[in-house]
Amino acid sequence: MFKTIISKLVKLVGGLFICSVGIVMTINANLGMQPWDVLHRGISDKLGITIGTATIIIASLTMIADFILGDNIGWGTVANMVLVGLFMDMIIYSGLIPEANTILSGLLLLIFGLLILSFGMVFYMDSGLGSGPRDGLMVCLQKKTGKSANIVKVSMDITALVIGILLGGKVGIGTIISAFGLGLAIKIVFKICKFDATEVENRYIVDDIKYVKNLSNNMTK
Template structure:
């Protein structure tokens, strides 16, 4: 079936998804119960080099894009927007969450849970716009295509590696990291069909693996 393009709707959905994604990162970081896997790495690098989380996020994203070259992955508008919008908005959102001050345990738990839900909405919104994979998604799907390994093993291997490296560098790992890893796939699986429908009819089915990280 031919996909009817709705560029304005898709672009709007993309931007909303990326803004929400940056907000969700700030929520989990401020809660201090454990970051999302790639943010553990970005935070660790930032702490070691004296960079803000936003700067470290952009640098990590660009480094991942360099890894696309041997994998023959092609970026789209969404790929570039992912790097810039999320990276540039993380620090302002962190400044906003800092206004809340130190959170009690119950507040940190609520903010962590809220951040995971917001991230699930953001991920479904962003992927549903179908304007190009995020840097990390492209790395995963590229490795799957080149190696023939299963998506789950490639994704798990990448995320375990970045979490371990980020933790060693000083990034925050905790129950929030585990809760995110366990729940995000289910949330995105539940919401993705709805957000894909908003941006227009779905593309024809393919055997290409679908990433669920949104980045």
């Protein structure tokens, strides 16, 4: 039991770190950010905070929306909300990933960033500790509206992008490549890893609360 928990936590934290590396690579490509990162950058510039902190703020609001709409929240959802932003700031501050200064180096950094981000998703999703806040919101809106996952995702991305642009976020050819390329990168990586997200059995916080209650009841009998 203990070994299983440790294994899940290692997959979760390791996966989120890998995701953060991929995200920073797409940012440092200097070709225009992913739609949600355009929003994060816009908020970052307006409030004078780091892009990682802005990421945490948006993830927090998204998770609250998930909860209101009836989505099950997992420990992985909470970890995603906090750690991705923290890891992003750490990686950016460390200077571990250089910034591209040519279109070619930018394209390479962007493409590899999307692939690495996809690999990170395999790790953290395989932990079975809950989806990320945005993924949870997408599922909730899909259920509420009856629209396909693709339509809901595109609508969410466009909304984040428009708000981000209004706030002064950076856009460019990389924004378009990311918007369409991430889905392809995920498909390729998931196939390489032989990973099917629909087969993952997630454990949610409510499950742990029930487990503790049952354990407590059994101990008092």
